[in-house]
Amino acid sequence: MGLGSFTQMLKDRLPRRAPRLAGTGRAPRRRLDIAVDPIVTYAIGDIHGCIDKLRRLERRIVDDAAAIERSKLLVFLGDYLDRGTGSAAVIEHLMAPPPEGFSRICLCGNHEEALIDVLDGRRTLDDWLRLGGERTLMSYGYDVAYMAKRRRTEGDAAAIVEALPASHIEFLRQLPVTLSTPSYLFVHAGVRPGIELSQQRDEDLLWIREPFLSRGPGIPGRLVVHGHTPAAAPIVQDQRVGVDTGAYAGGPLTAVRLADATVTFLDDR
C-alpha cells in the first residue's frame, strides 16, 4: 500500500463528532483504527515541552528509516506540554507537516485533557498549574502574574484563551485517544485490565497507572504501547511496552520501533 492510500485510509476512518458522555460533560475522544500494520511504526513517549530532545530524536528516526520508502508511521503518545520549558514549540512542531515520507498521528495525553478541562469549566486553573501548566503559559510568552489578576475578573478559561493561539487549542481538542492496528494498541496511559477496548473509558486510557502496570492489559492479541508512567528505561513485557523515560526530568526521550514483529528502541542521546 502506498503512503497516499495509507493516509487516506486514516482520514476515512475518522468518526464524526460523537455526542457528549453522560455525566462528565466531556465529549468522548476519537478512536482511530487502521486495517494494516505499517511497515515500520515509531511511537514516541512523553515530551513535556522538551523541544530539543524531540528534534534530535526525530532526526534519529528519519535516519533510521531512510532505507524504507513507504508506509512509515510516527505515533506520538501524548503529554506534549507542561513541566518542560518548550511546550509552545512542541505543539507548533507537531502541527507542522511530518518528516517527508512519514504519516503522523498525535494521541491525547492527560495533560492535554487537563488543559481542555480548564477551558470547558470542568477543572480549576490551579489544578492544571499544579500539573505543570505554568511552564506552558510561560512558553507562550504569557505573564503569569498578569494572568492572576485577569482571572479574578474574567475567570480561568479567559486567562488561558488569551495566552494560547486558537489553532493550538483546536489541535489539543481534536486529539484522538487511541490508535489500533492489527498488532498494536497505542494509548497514552494504558487500559483497565481485562476489559475489551470498546468498553474502556477515556479517563482510564488517559490516566490509569494501577492495576494496569502490575497486571498488564489482559487484552489478548495486541501489544499495548504507552507512555505516562516514567521509568529509567523502556519497559518491555508480554503484552505492553512503556516508553516514558522521563525526558523533562533529565532522562532521554525514547521511541519504540515496531517492524516485522520486533521491538527495538531509539532515544535522543
Ligand SMILES: [Mn+2]
Ligand atoms: Mn501522562
